[in-house]
Amino acid sequence: MDFSKDLSVIVLAAGKGKRMKSEIPKVLHRISGQPLLHYVLSTAVGLDPKNIFVITGQKKGSVSDYIKNNYPGIRNVPQPEQLGTAHAVSMVKKYKKDFGKNILILSGDTPLINIKTLKKLVEYRMNSRSSASLITAIIPDPEGYGRIIKDRGKNIIKIVEETDTSPEEKKINEVNSSIYCFDKESLFENIEIIKDQNKQKEYYLTDIIETLVKKGKKVSPLKIPDYQEIMGINNRFQLSVIEKIMQKKKGISH
Numbered sequence: 001m002d003f004s005k006d007l008s009v010i011v012l013a014a015g016k017g018k019r020m021k022s023e024i025p026k027v028l029h030r031i032s033g034q035p036l037l038h039y040v041l042s043t044a045v046g047l048d049p050k051n052i053f054v055i056t057g058q059k060k061g062s063v064s065d066y067i068k069n070n071y072p073g074i075r076n077v078p079q080p081e082q083l084g085t086a087h088a089v090s091m092v093k094k095y096k097k098d099f100g101k102n103i104l105i106l107s108g109d110t111p112l113i114n115i116k117t118l119k120k121l122v123e124y125r126m127n128s129r130s131s132a133s134l135i136t137a138i139i140p141d142p143e144g145y146g147r148i149i150k151d152r153g154k155n156i157i158k159i160v161e162e163t164d165t166s167p168e169e170k171k172i173n174e175v176n177s178s179i180y181c182f183d184k185e186s187l188f189e190n191i192e193i194i195k196d197q198n199k200q201k202e203y204y205l206t207d208i209i210e211t212l213v214k215k216g217k218k219v220s221p222l223k224i225p226d227y228q229e230i231m232g233i234n235n236r237f238q239l240s241v242i243e244k245i246m247q248k249k250k251g252i253s254h
Contacts (some may be wrong), residue, residue, distance in 0.1 A: 003122055006100040007049040011040055012088050012178075013108030014057040014079045019235040025063050026233065027108040031243045032250075033113070036233060037063070039111035039167065041071050050100045053090040054108070055079050072200045084202030085178070086194040087189070096188055102126065103187050105180045109233045112242060112249075117224055122181050124222050131186035131217035132209060135177040137227035144234060145175035146206055148221060156221050158210035163199045174223070176206060176228035186212060 017026025027037040036188065037054075044052050052074045056063045064076045075095070079088045102122050106113070117135065125133035136148050146159045147169050159176045160169050190211050194203045212219050226229070232241050 003102060005050055007047060007102045007104060008045065008099040008123060008184075009042060009044045009049050009052045009053055009106065010089060010092060011018040011037075011052065011054045011106045011108050013037055013040075013063055013087060014082055015053050015109070016057065016082065017109075017234070020239075021236070025061070026058065028062055028066060029239055030235070031111060031246055035066065035109050037066065037108050037185060038070070040106055040108050040113070041067075041074065043113060043115050043118065044104075044106060045071070046076075047104070049104070051075065051098060053077050053092050053095065055091055056121045057082065057155065070166070075245070084196065084200070085193055085205035086203035086207065089205055090191050090203075093191070096184075099184050101184045103182045103184055105178075105182070107178045107232060110177070110230060111233075112229050112231060112245065113177075114229055117176065117229055118179070118211060121179065121222055124220060125181040125183070128220045129218065130183070130220040131212045132180055132182045133220040133222055134181070135179045135230060136221045136223045137177065137225075137230050138173055138223070139175050139227040139230075140173070142170075142173045142175045144232075146178070147172040148174040148176060150174075155213075156209065156219050157213055159206035161198065161204060161206060162240050175227075175230075177224075178205075178232070179230065180205070182208075186217065201239075 013027045020026050028035045055077050067076050077091050079091050146161045149157045190208050194207045196203050
């Protein structure tokens with residue numbers, strides 16, 4: 001299935017990464033000599049989409065300079081205030097007419113995601129005629145990840161961020177990857193109605209899932225077998241863990 005010309009990609013790369021304890025933006029920390037952002041952007045480029053937008057923390061800065069110097073065809077969209085992932089995505093609404101009908105949203109700190117998995121996600125949304133599809137995985141230690149909440153029929157109801165989980169929800173080990181594919185209209189119609197009713201007082205992209213479900217729209221989680229693909233990086237220890245995994249995968253492929 002060739003969906004590339006009807007696909008747009010948004011990469012979220014505005015996070016400061018305070019837990020990295022560094023002045024360097026999180027997505028510019030290096031693994032095997034390349035910034036985290038390199039791996040995500042090169043994978044996005046490999047999809048041959050209509051266009052790619054990267055949400056960065058400021059108009060002028062090291063991340064936007066990296067994009068300009070290494071990926072000149074990609075649009076840098078600044079998010080002046082970091083008010084959450086939904087707020088970050090809303091920064092691109094002025095480019096709405098330029099988007100394809102499939103919008104893939106990636107995190108700038110998940111360098112292990114496989115291009116085949118992303119293609120499968122987009123095809124899954126299209127074939128299931130869902131308003132949104134998202135990647136989930138069962139992870140041994142779910143701490144730090146949003147939990148996938150389902151009803152008795154195994155249908156997704158909502159995603160609860162780690163900071164807002166109840167003791168019972170903390171036990172759930174099916175987690176959100178923060179990788180989504182949205183139908184264009186479903187995304188832009190609902191991004192503006194997200195509220196900041198959570199402990200962080202941020203606008204969460206995850207809340208769109210609950211909004212769509214409540215409206216009776218179809219949301220399809222795609223559970224993948226290899227949870228390592230969706231591992232994100234929030235601190236230097238996780239950076240070192242993912243570097244080891246990447247080196248091992250390279251060793252296997254050679």
